[in-house]
Amino acid sequence: MIKFIEEMFRNLNTWGLTALTFILGFAEFSLGLYGKKWNKNEKFLDIASYTAPKLIVGPAVAYFGLKFLPAAFPALKGTLTWIPFTFGALIIAIADDLTQYWYHRLHHEIPWLWRFHRTHHSAPYMGMAMASRQNIWYTFFFSQTYVTTILVYLGLGYPALFVKALKSLITKLAHSSIKWDKPFYEIKWLHPIAWVLERTISTPATHHAHHADVTDDGVGYYKGNFGNMFFFWDIIFGTAHISRQYPKTYGISHYEGDQWYAQLFWPVFKSKVEGSELAADGPVVREDIVKQPVVEEEEESYSPEEDLDLQPSLVAASVTSVSVNNS
């Protein structure tokens, strides 16, 4: 049984997740979930963003793990192999995902970093097409990749195999335009599971809110929900917003289709769109274009207080965090 699970995760890490991306992407495309927003420029950017890291960043990380670390710290190789699997997995999961939470959050909260992350947010749709969409420098300096590579070098490669596959699965599904979490909010007896789920891992509802083109309208919240695999970082640090609803529109309110190469390689290439944050003389952070908030009509608004009978202390904590951030 353990062999089977091990093989499953090994396959996920090699070809499984790539296959899943294509299957989900095909399903999303067939269901028309990208609408007419996936134009030529966006297609180029999404495909280049998916391919470029494999050609450029992959070899860089491989060099770091297979050449640099053994040359710089030969005595440290495998020094942590005595750590039991459970603790190894816990160490990797926290080290990797908390580092990514910070990397992500800082790119939103420190103005001069924003433009390196903007490419991921400019997509006016959600789905597999945009899940890997990033500025090349943002991907290159993905801090958690190097943290995890160091831990693997120290001897935590086996637990990393499981954690990384699980993380990729959760993050891909959180970006998908297939709202797999919706039944958990609609079916009453599933509500307790939904309550735990949405506070533990990233779901389409919470992550889509992060990708909304508006914030503080009760649904969209790009000022928070930074968690990648785990959502409880946002709960702990007060950056969470849970509404159990999905934004009607995604992206950046003032996005005007910056050239794909500018989005991928900024600041090496600049956007030709006047006034764009990626243009040569563009602002570091541009003000949002204010519009009326749009919410899916059939959705009922959700308030965390409704579930107070479940776990009052935890709900209170998350309610506090939400209200603080909405102020």
Add this chain to the structure above:
Amino acid sequence: MKTPKSTIQRIAKNALLSLFIYALPVILMFITFSIKGERPWLKKDNKVNTVSGKNNSLKEEDND
């Protein structure tokens, strides 16, 4: 464009808490060893806990 002072203060406060969270699994592990009276790091025949070399370069596909 400057980062607001309140943001920097919140980041600093949360970063301190993060240091504790990073250390938490290690602390928990040593508490467990202490309770069980185990010292696995002293064992000489440690089973190598690594997978094949290619996992040393775990690819990063997960985005924010």
